[in-house]
Amino acid sequence: MKRSGWIVVFALLASLVMPLPASAAGRTPGDCTAALDCTAAEINLMSMDDRLEFVRLMQSGPGAQLDATDRWRNIEGVITFFRDHNMGAPGTWVSYVDSGIVEGVERGIAIALGRSQDEFGNPGSRKWATYLTKLHAGQLTVRNVHDKAWGEAEQASTDHGVVLAERVHKIKPTAVERRFFLFSEFYRWTLRNRPAALDLLAVYGGLIHPDLARQRVPFLDWFTDVGNPVPSRKGCELAYAFARLDPIAGLFTTVDLLLAYIPDLFREYRAAA
Known part of the structure; x- marks a missing residue:
């Protein structure tokens, strides 16, 4: 077979084994x-x-x-x-x-x-x-x-x-995916229950950071801003790190998740301010 023929054959074989783009x-x-x-x-x-x-x-x-x-x-x-x-x-x-x-x-x-x-x-x-x-x-x-x-x-x-x-x-889901998913559930709960989330931040904010209770409204505005890709991306990074270490195993209440995620998210908020 001529060289050009082998090139065609190899190209066809490659098309069969290489994944196609979407x-x-x-x-x-x-x-x-x-x-x-x-x-x-x-x-x-x-x-x-x-x-x-x-x-x-x-x-x-x-x-x-x-x-x-x-x-x-x-x-x-x-x-x-x-x-x-x-x-x-x-x-x-x-x-x-x-x-x-x-x-x-x-x-x-x-x-x-x-x-x-x-x-x-x-x-x-x-x-x-x-x-x-x-x-x-x-x-x-x-x-x-x-x-x-x-x-x-x-x-x-x-x-x-x-x-x-x-x-x-x-x-x-894998164990890591399941734990990561908890963060997304917490995020959607916060969107659906803004008054309750603000109340929780007022009660527990002082345990997380001295300024959080006072800044809870602008912080929650930042965290739940659907027009901003940064908080969700930062939240995913934190949640994935936590999920891989499994520090939230067994933590399923809203307060548990609040105390697990908000400290690092509040630091991200302050850094972005």
Whole structure:
């Protein structure tokens, strides 16, 4: 066989064994943004880089029509963390949970824009649509009201992602992933329960830092700012470090998690101020 023939053969063999990028395996982030109908199964095939692009395009594109140009920047922070730590490869527990979250946002935008009423079986879709409709109508200007609506939509999408991973695909989280997930649950609880979180900071803040009780409102504003990717990214870094060391084993109450996570987060807040 001529040399050129061997080159073709080797190229074909390489194409069979080398993993395809997400854009070759399915629709691109741009395709999904234009159609707003990519399923969780399709999103699962995306790399974290592609998911990050997808979330950003949804905000700058169709989300902008609903005044949501920066409403999922905290999700950008989480996806960036997954990317940088090589977490969430297609077919993993993290990937399926994340796919449920991103799908919920996508379908919520589609429903809110009147393109379709199909929720794709994702309970978060309708909640995101309601959130976006109220946001666009100027009904979420009060921080407590906004964060509760956002947190409820995020929780519903996350719960659906867990169902996809554990019930549909029979994949359980690793011990580290399970402990890491506790942080995300704590974050969403804080969004949904801002008055209660402020009360807890007033009571326990002095045990964490002398200034925390006094600065609890601006600190909580920073921690739960969905338009800022930094707090979620920093929180993920801390939670992952804790999860790998297992210092929160057996700590499941809100107060336990508050005392476990807030000291380092408050230091990050002060450094960013």
